Amino acid sequence: MVITRATEYAIRTVVFLAQQPKDEIVLKKDICRTQDVTPAFLTKILQPLIKAGIVSSQRGVGGGFLLAKDPSEITLLDIFQAEEGQLKLNYCLLDSEACHRDNYCSVHEVWHEAQDKMIRVLTKYNITELVRREKENLKNSN
Amino acid sequence: MVITRATEYAIRTVVFLAQQPKDEIVLKKDICRTQDVTPAFLTKILQPLIKAGIVSSQRGVGGGFLLAKDPSEITLLDIFQAEEGQLKLNYCLLDSEACHRDNYCSVHEVWHEAQDKMIRVLTKYNITELVRREKENLKNSN
DNA sequence: ATTCCGTTGCTCGTGTGATAACCACGTTGT
């Protein structure tokens, strides 16, 4: 019941990219240096983000990574799902075939409610908003 | 990001015990038969429940298991935590030392909010209430 | 002695976190 390191790093990466000037291409090693991830692992983490259309990449000299869309259109749920697939708290919540107690099980309903609440939080703030709040936090701590 | 089978079975077990006449002692094999768990695995699952004071046990002839307190005082969170320990969505949420970005990281706040919402749902309904709703669901489906 | 539960240790499979080798593509200098 804990998010993976991959998801954590993916979020850091997207937030970092969103802090750069618009359309600025960032080197992999610069992401690594600032976000405490190793290049080999980051390589693996970035691919799902690219396939999900959150990040795009450019090869060759002057290549690197940048956001594929406006950060205001990216939520934490998008990043989570790119890395870990569909969010589910219990197996019975994904495919309804998985549990024959589905019809009457009152616990099922509670998991559903908890999951909904969680998804709602993860979609409530977009990356632009998170970057703004981070900037504010830093200002207040000085 | 999914609860373990142990937690799932533990919940089924507690709900099942709550459905029995008060203070009725239930055999392990009866729990197994009705809840689709193997005896060996259930043995493992019951121990944390006993240590958490949710279930109590009786050895010897006529022994078995029963709830250690009123089902209205047991929540899903209690059972979850007995099996999986403290609920946390990200490592940085448990011990504040784990992440030096703690102070300013705006994502941290979002995880916190999501976790709070989830905990609130898991403590909202007690076992008595869940049993009542299950009974109602069964009635309506007939 | 019998019938229960308790404890311990084990297996087996899968997922996480991480590394490395090699491949494919773009840019740039010639």
Place this chain on the structure above:
DNA sequence: ACAACGTGGTTATCACACGAGCAACGGAAT
């Protein structure tokens, strides 16, 4: 053109931890 170089892309592999489950033996109550 084209070759060299600098990027990211793909794939295979690894150690390790954890989840899920099994079994054997020990201990208490009757």
